[in-house]
Amino acid sequence: MIRKVLLRAALMALLAGAATASFAAPNSAKRVKSFAKLPDWGGYWIVDSIHETAGSLLDVPKVKLFGDIPYNPKWMADYNKRRGELRDKDVKACVIDFPATMESPQAFMLTVLPEQTIYIAGDGTFRQIFTDGRKHPPKDELFPTVNGHSIGRWEGETLVVDTIGRVAGPVRFLGAAAFSDQARFSERIRKTGKDRLEDVMTIDDPVALTHPWTVTFGYDRTTLIDRLDPYYCELDDRIDFDKNGKMIIKPPPN
Amino acid sequence: MKFRTAWVCAVALAAGAWTTGAWAHHSYAMFDRGKTVTLNGTVREYRWTNPHTWLQVTVPNDAGGTDEWSVEMGSPFELLRNGWTAKTIKAGDKVSVQIHPVKDGTKGGGFVSAMDADGRQLGGGK
Numbered sequence: 001m002i003r004k005v006l007l008r009a010a011l012m013a014l015l016a017g018a019a020t021a022s023f024a025a026p027n028s029a030k031r032v033k034s035f036a037k038l039p040d041w042g043g044y045w046i047v048d049s050i051h052e053t054a055g056s057l058l059d060v061p062k063v064k065l066f067g068d069i070p071y072n073p074k075w076m077a078d079y080n081k082r083r084g085e086l087r088d089k090d091v092k093a094c095v096i097d098f099p100a101t102m103e104s105p106q107a108f109m110l111t112v113l114p115e116q117t118i119y120i121a122g123d124g125t126f127r128q129i130f131t132d133g134r135k136h137p138p139k140d141e142l143f144p145t146v147n148g149h150s151i152g153r154w155e156g157e158t159l160v161v162d163t164i165g166r167v168a169g170p171v172r173f174l175g176a177a178a179f180s181d182q183a184r185f186s187e188r189i190r191k192t193g194k195d196r197l198e199d200v201m202t203i204d205d206p207v208a209l210t211h212p213w214t215v216t217f218g219y220d221r222t223t224l225i226d227r228l229d230p231y232y233c234e235l236d237d238r239i240d241f242d243k244n245g246k247m248i249i250k251p252p253p254n
Numbered sequence: 255m256k257f258r259t260a261w262v263c264a265v266a267l268a269a270g271a272w273t274t275g276a277w278a279h280h281s282y283a284m285f286d287r288g289k290t291v292t293l294n295g296t297v298r299e300y301r302w303t304n305p306h307t308w309l310q311v312t313v314p315n316d317a318g319g320t321d322e323w324s325v326e327m328g329s330p331f332e333l334l335r336n337g338w339t340a341k342t343i344k345a346g347d348k349v350s351v352q353i354h355p356v357k358d359g360t361k362g363g364g365f366v367s368a369m370d371a372d373g374r375q376l377g378g379g380k
Contacts, residue, residue: 046331085281092280094305105332106304122304122331224334231304238308239280239326247284249324249362252299252310 034114039157039190041110041117044228045197045219047103064215065103065177075208079178090247094233097146098166099185100177101125102199102217107225117152117159122228129161136164144168144181161187180207195221279305285354285364293323297347302330302340309343309365311351324362325353338377347371 025031049063071079085091096104106122119127129150136142136149148166152159168181183205192198197219204212231237238250295313309325327333330340343349348371353363368376 046335087281088283089281090283094279096279105329105335107331222334224339225331229304229330233279233305236303237279237305238324239306246358247280249326249356249360252301252308252324254299 031114037154038112038114041112041191041197043195043221043223044107044109044225046107046222047105048218048220049103063103064217065100067215069177070210070213071208072210075178082178090241090245092237092239092241092247094237095146096121096123096125098125098127098148098163099201099203101127101147102201107222107228109228120228122230123233124230129159131159136162148185158188158190161185161189163187178208179203179205182207192218197221282354282364284356284358286357287354289355290366291353291355291363293325293349293351293353295320295323295349295351297343297345297349298322299345300340300343305329307333307338309349309351309368311349321361323351323353325351325365326362327365333377336377342376343368343370349376 069076069079096106101108101119101121101123104121104123104125106125108119108121108125111118111120115130115132117129117131119125119129125147127147127150129152131152131154134151136151142149142165144165144167146167148163150161150163152161154160163185164183166179166181166183166185168179183203186202186204188198188200190198199217199219200214201217202212202214203209238252240248240250242248293311293313295311297309298312299308299310301308301310307327307330309327311323311325312320313323315321328336333339349368350373351368352366354366355363370376
């Protein structure tokens with residue numbers, strides 16, 4: 001009996017020790033010290049290539065992802081076809097994926113932790129950029145997603161990001177560039193001013209592009225908002241379809 | 255003259271914009287991009303919401319009554335970039351709103367520009 005109690009106590013002590021170790025890590029001196037090296041990317045950020053509009057539904061000629069994309073002829077033809085559909089047909093998409101999210105009109109926030117940087121946009125899009133030293137999953141475990149798989153490392157206060165494993169096909173956010181599932185996205189994200197952030201992105205896609213394409217996105221830290229207002233596109237969007245697939249405006253909620 | 259210039263600029267921007275597509279989550283085929291309608295009315299509601307801000311405007315009609323028009327604007331963040339806030343206009347304000355109307359005659363459209371009762375352009379720049 002005494003032996004059983006002692007064994008149980010030893011087991012409990014072992015489990016408690018393991019739990020303590022895993023929960024103590026977040027407050028370890030090493031981790032606390034690593035926080036001090038991280039840059040201040042707090043607050044809310046808005047991309048600067050949106051402000052040329054009249055604040056309406058109108059196009060944004062200066063949007064980088066509408067730019068001179070070095071597609072090969074096949075992908076350029078597909079791109080032009082989709083852009084034509086956007087102009088002439090009733091189509092809608094609610095998901096904003098990567099890389100389009102980096103130039104979306106939605107504000108976003110960044111939570112910089114030693115192990116990862118978390119990107120959350122107002123439309124609900126999120127990215128995890130792992131900086132804990134992990135590698136990309138092997139090919140048979142890299143199940144492509146709309147955002148791909150991102151790993152990063154710090155070079156001073158610049159976050160260097162490598163993203164692969166993004167699903168092929170059109171970017172769901174309409175009108176922006178599409179890439180194949182072979183695309184690799186290299187980003188260098190850094191502050192360029194007190195309230196300025198920059199993302200220099202080079203896209204290498206041997207299937208879709210004739211050569212790697214570099215675009216630079218700029219962001220301003222805004223004090224115009226104090227929170228992100230999430231929305232559920234299927235419910236909150238008044239642009240909808242009738243039973244015949246024709247686009248309609250739903251009545252206001254009240 | 256000032257207002258006229260602003261109006262011409264807005265239309266020119268709109269015309270150029272529509273030719274190249276849009277940064278948006280839905281197409282604009284439902285709107286008549288070649289036509290601009292001016293709504294002179296009263297704001298019933300200004301709904302500052304994602305994914306789009308909506309302006310409900312009550313406009314007198316030929317029958318002596320009123321019609322309510324639904325005007326789709328950009329997302330709040332796009333509007334913030336252009337000088338709009340959730341308080342730029344409020345229910346009861348007299349406004350003049352230019353839209354590209356819905357093709358099928360539905361009382362609605364895509365926002366182009368707006369002026370307040372004093373003829374000042376609303377929003378209008380970063």
